[in-house]
Amino acid sequence: MSKYGAFAFGLVNTIPPDKIVSSSDGVHSMERQNRTRSLEFFSFDQQYLNRLVEGDPGTECHFVEYFSFLLRAKLQVRLRSAQDAEDLTQEVFLRVLQSLRKGRGVQHPGKLGAFVNAVCNNVVFEHIRGKGRTRQWDDNTPEPRDNSIRVERELMSQEIRQQVRTVLEELPAKDRGLLRAIFLEEQDKDTVCHDYGVQREYLRVLLHRARRRMRQLLVGPKITNDIAARTSWSAHQ
Amino acid sequence: MKHEDCVKSLMAEKYILGELSEGECGQFEQHFFECLECAGAVRTLLQLQDGTKAALSSERAYARSRQ
Numbered sequence: 001m002s003k004y005g006a007f008a009f010g011l012v013n014t015i016p017p018d019k020i021v022s023s024s025d026g027v028h029s030m031e032r033q034n035r036t037r038s039l040e041f042f043s044f045d046q047q048y049l050n051r052l053v054e055g056d057p058g059t060e061c062h063f064v065e066y067f068s069f070l071l072r073a074k075l076q077v078r079l080r081s082a083q084d085a086e087d088l089t090q091e092v093f094l095r096v097l098q099s100l101r102k103g104r105g106v107q108h109p110g111k112l113g114a115f116v117n118a119v120c121n122n123v124v125f126e127h128i129r130g131k132g133r134t135r136q137w138d139d140n141t142p143e144p145r146d147n148s149i150r151v152e153r154e155l156m157s158q159e160i161r162q163q164v165r166t167v168l169e170e171l172p173a174k175d176r177g178l179l180r181a182i183f184l185e186e187q188d189k190d191t192v193c194h195d196y197g198v199q200r201e202y203l204r205v206l207l208h209r210a211r212r213r214m215r216q217l218l219v220g221p222k223i224t225n226d227i228a229a230r231t232s233w234s235a236h237q
Numbered sequence: 238m239k240h241e242d243c244v245k246s247l248m249a250e251k252y253i254l255g256e257l258s259e260g261e262c263g264q265f266e267q268h269f270f271e272c273l274e275c276a277g278a279v280r281t282l283l284q285l286q287d288g289t290k291a292a293l294s295s296e297r298a299y300a301r302s303r304q
Contacts, residue, residue, distance in 0.1 A: 043273070069280045074266050076283075077252065113270035121263075164288025176293075182254070183289045184297075189254065204250040211250070211281045218281075 044109045053100050064093055067116050074117075078124055088127055092120045163217045167210050175206055238268040240275065249278035253286060 051059035071092055075085035096119050099105040106115045168176055174196060181192040182203065193200055243249070248265050251257050257265060269275040 069283060070270060070276055073253075073279050073283045077255065077262070111271070113276075114267065117266055117270035160284050161288055161291065164285060165292050167285070168289065168292055179289050180293050183286050184293045200256070203254060204247045204256075207250040207253065207282060207285070208247055210285055211278060214281050214285060215277075 044112045046109050049100070049106060049109045049112065052097070055101075060097075067093070067113075070113075071116070071120055074120060075124065079127070084127065088120075088123050091123050092116065095119050095123065159218075163214050166217060167213050170213070171210070178203065178206060179210075238264045240268070240272055243268060243272075243275055249275055249282055252279065253282040 048059060052063055068089060071089045072085050075088050076082060079085055079088070096105070096116055099115075099119070105119075106112055168179070171179070178192060178196055178198070181187045181195075182189055189200065189203065193203065238248075243265065248257070248261075249269070252262065252265055252269075265275075269279050
């Protein structure tokens with residue numbers, strides 16, 4: 001087990017979804033059966049914060065899972081290294097939980113996200129400063145191999161993978177080529193746009209449409225049914 | 238940073254594409270750590286990015302094995 005114990009990704013994923021607290025305990029979600037969905041719709045309250053401070057395993061698990069993606073997104077954008085992002089994500093969790101348990105950090109439960117972000121900023125700053133210092137002494141050390149694809153595969157659920165495959169299959173060959181070039185081959189985006197004869201705006205819109213389609217695949221039928229039910233309910237008032 | 242502005246200017250997409258300045262990046266991060274909708278957008282885009290890498294790298298490996 002890593003030095004971060006239960007906060008490591010692998011162990012988190014072994015906690016069954018029903019161990020995540022119920023809505024009466026303060027967690028508000030549309031789909032309790034599906035953790036991916038439940039994490040999409042969430043607000044923090046004092047009860048949640050109390051459980052986190054007390055070390056409730058289900059709440060800790062939810063907290064780690066909820067912020068893992070956000071931290072990993074931020075850290076990957078900031079550091080461009082999946083391995084560093086993973087290590088620092090664990091460090092952020094450790095510091096946040098330690099602070100909360102010492103009674104420091106969050107005055108209002110709604111500000112939990114801002115607090116996690118602030119701790120992450122400190123961790124990134126320290127990491128970059130530390131790395132700069134190390135590099136002064138050892139500039140010839142080769143960069144470690146980035147095993148992001150292996151890690152990403154482990155982290156992604158089968159359901160999400162299938163959704164991405166569906167989205168990719170629905171795209172025209174040109175758009176698939178664009179995604180391949182920017183995500184898989186990590187080519188320079190201006191060069192990619194030039195080669196494919198598109199503007200940078202096209203890339204943003206392509207991602208936006210793909211994102212909307214993924215959302216539709218994830219919650220579409222449920223939302224559609226909810227709206228239909230609400231509409232029909234209102235119509236009878 | 239107002240949520241409506243983030244939606245209108247496709248901030249989540251710009252963020253994942255690395256198109257934001259340092260200042261914009263920090264402001265957007267501050268926003269999406271507290272905004273459920275933008276957090277969801279970033280999360281979905283990250284899943285799309287990771288999923289695309291995984292799916293297309295598998296395709297490429299398969300194509301190579303067939304050569």
